Amino acid sequence: MTTLTAKDKQTVKAFWAKVSGKSEDIGADAVARMLVVYPQTKIYFSHWPDQSPNSPAARKHGITVMMGVGDAVTKIDDLKEGLKELSQLHAFTLRVDPGNFKILSHNILVVMAVMFPTDFTPEVHVSLDKFLAAVSLALSEKYR
């Protein structure tokens, strides 16, 4: 939707520095919530023997996703270029409908509110929301 301003980038980097130590827990909780609150997302994980939200596979996936988000923070100045390969992966191999990026982003924000209630101010929220939207857009880049 909109470009990230210098202030957005600064806000995202500062907040990420505070929370990245918990990135595994954040990712695991976000994926678990997504599977519970938006059960239609389970279709992408039909290959998991255990599809429950707190299964080892779900936790591992949450960790993977947040590592990607952390990587995106370092590439915040050119997400399209920086996430090129991940976009190819999502477009040609995973074929995740891009509507689901918004769903996972929402759950990441909910987890931030749960785990960092005082730091996740409205100002941080808007910048992080914009950042996740920009990441989602970059991930959709190669789709068609």
Next chain:
Amino acid sequence: MPENSVSADLQTGSDKMVEWTDFERDTIKDIFSRIEYDVVGPAALARCLVVYPWTQRYFSGFGNLYNAAAIKGNPMVSKHGTTIMHGLDRAVKNLDDIENTYTELSVLHSEKLHVDPDNFKLLADCLTIVVAAQLGKEFTGEVQAAFQKFLAVVVSSLGRQYH
């Protein structure tokens, strides 16, 4: 589905009742009995005005909305945030007939206030975030699902009388 929100879209025809499990009923009532309306309401509305600044279009009579600090400190925003919570309270007390409970409010938002119904979902998302921050770990995935389902029914009912 509108660009910005991920609240579920519900299609409730007037002949279809929303069905609530016991867990959902208990969870929704429990949440609303624990949160302070005059804290959560103002925080959710202020957050909405900051995160989705185009929603400020409905509050041009509210004075200074110039930046996040001004929005948070604005007494009219606070008052309206509390009003919204009391409106939601009516839905909590009438879970089996939210649609009819909200007929007049829906007409009001459409005919008088001219609020784009997509914006209800934006406020709903902000309310979810604020309640999550209040309840912390107790806002589990299952609790989140019940709360978001409630808000989806509210949002759908508020949009029913638009034509």
